[in-house]
């Protein structure tokens with residue numbers, strides 16, 4: 014399959030001279046799976062091609078942003094039409110109003126929104142609003158959840174922090190870290206204990222309503238409801254970080270799927286159709302704390318960028334009820350195919366899936382927390398990653414990430430992926 018990866022290797026050597034680690038985001042460096050990272054030359058639909066011309070069925074999908082697949086014609090047309098009118102004005106435009114109206118129509122709890130350029134900005138700003146609104150300092154988050162790289166979130170985080178086994182980040186002051194409480198995901202009792210100890214200090218609880226950054230870990234029954242009750246009972250702000258799950262698992266995100274309404278919601282990835290767009294929004298009395306309406310300052314040169322807004326609007330307008338039915342049908346086919354392939358080859362795996370986001374753990378189940386996710390035999394993941402990559406399937410280069418299907422994936426891709434996985438599972442067993 015692989016026509017070699019010499020161009021990627023050469024590009025990585027060049028990149029490493031001028032970019033930290035040869036990458037612009039740590040997980041892309043393939044440290045969790047070894048070897049040198051791929052350099053991607055182009056993508057179309059469900060596929061990407063590396064710089065050596067090797068084709069892969071893509072399950073990274075730009076970390077979940079590309080629900081329509083690569084180079085979606087509608088998104089491309091919208092972005093290029095917008096760009097021809099100018100790329101940025103630093104002033105308001107009609108298209109950002111239309112995207113804001115679309116977001117508010119899809120996510121019931123979001124009555125007002127502010128666009129930013131990354132999920133990190135969204136979660137950082139949402140916390141600032143919560144602290145201003147409650148006049149309290151502390152944040153409660155969950156082990157294994159990742160909310161971007163703002164200082165308050167870099168303790169016991171998932172995604173790249175878990176990949177590099179970093180319980181905390183250098184450069185975060187003890188004062189900042191001291192205001193962040195972490196408890197295990199899906200542990201209602203631990204959350205209750207945190208409130209019993211610190212409810213008068215807790216400004217906000219932030220949670221991935223479906224965890225995607227320790228691998229996929231769905232909420233146990235009652236977990237989100239418990240967080241809602243604890244926050245309502247103590248005047249803390251409930252923040253759903255739906256940067257991954259927003260518009261992914263349903264039109265209204267995980268909050269619609271599970272019927273639990275947060276006070277603030279952070280969104281990203283799909284909302285920009287592959288362009289740098291994120292947002293935070295929610296209750297009017299909280300959002301009106303933000304400048305210029307209120308005392309919480311937050312700003313951004315490229316916030317609401319018209320090209321990115323046009324791409325995001327096209328992405329959201331391209332989603333309908335049937336989109337989620339299609340994604341569920343194909344994702345179920347893939348999930349069962351992978352589980353059957355592992356079982357046929359005598360490899361113990363737990364496959365967690367919600368809609369079109371899924372991940373494999375190399376251990377018995379259930380996997381309901383970061384501690385249980387870490388029980389996965391991670392030594393097997395690199396072998397499985399390279400075994401499938403060499404057969405034309407591109408999975409996330411870390412076990413602490415989600416895989417995603419797009420609306421461009423078809424049964425042909427799923428069949429090919431299951432065949433490649435079965436061969437890779439067999440290699441795990443036979444060495």
Ligand code: KE4
Nearest residue numbers: 038076131132133159160161172254256257
């Ligand atoms: P960004 O700042 O990377 O746009 O978003 C931060 C973020 C916030 N919340 C959640 C739930 C997220 O998953 C993320 C970012 N996701 C990772 C992948 N799991 C981005 C990939 C990367 O770090 O390169």
